[in-house]
Amino acid sequence: MRFVAVVLLVASAVGVFLAPLVLDASYSPVANSISESAAQQTDGAWLARFALAFAGLGVLTTVQVKARRWPTVTALAYGLFGVFWIFTAVFSMRSWIAGAPFEPVEDALHSFFASAMAVVVVGALARAATSWKARARVAVPALVLASASTLLPLGGLLWPEVAGVFQRAMFLVAYVYFAFEAVTEA
Numbered sequence: 001m002r003f004v005a006v007v008l009l010v011a012s013a014v015g016v017f018l019a020p021l022v023l024d025a026s027y028s029p030v031a032n033s034i035s036e037s038a039a040q041q042t043d044g045a046w047l048a049r050f051a052l053a054f055a056g057l058g059v060l061t062t063v064q065v066k067a068r069r070w071p072t073v074t075a076l077a078y079g080l081f082g083v084f085w086i087f088t089a090v091f092s093m094r095s096w097i098a099g100a101p102f103e104p105v106e107d108a109l110h111s112f113f114a115s116a117m118a119v120v121v122v123g124a125l126a127r128a129a130t131s132w133k134a135r136a137r138v139a140v141p142a143l144v145l146a147s148a149s150t151l152l153p154l155g156g157l158l159w160p161e162v163a164g165v166f167q168r169a170m171f172l173v174a175y176v177y178f179a180f181e182a183v184t185e186a
Contacts, residue, residue, distance in 0.1 A: 015051025
């Protein structure tokens, strides 16, 4: 299962970083979000949707592997995080292309689940707090995940012209963190 978790996370990362290559030339990975690369009614969005779903499945597989070693709050929060990540693939946001048709309810559901993914911070803080004295090498990555999940989205709000870079950096931190958790015994 550890191997499966890592493969899913790596497949997701590859999909996220390759998705802009199959999208309309007006899509900018620097400014546009990953969610926009999976947008409704968008040619090529399938790749980003698969990437989002694979990420959620990778997190859920990691939860399955590690749940007994984690605090209950961490396992629950990370489990919800994985489910919500899958739901961001199921429910897509509107396209970045002005005037493109979209389903507003689906767009709203995507936004809800993307926002609800912030639950990862609760899990990471619980993981850090319960492991700090025994294993700083476990607590520090959890604090990095919590910080990245909080600060990088704020960076995207403050500097929207590079919001895509901030989001990709946040995803990269999550990929590395959950892959690390999947393969370590701690």
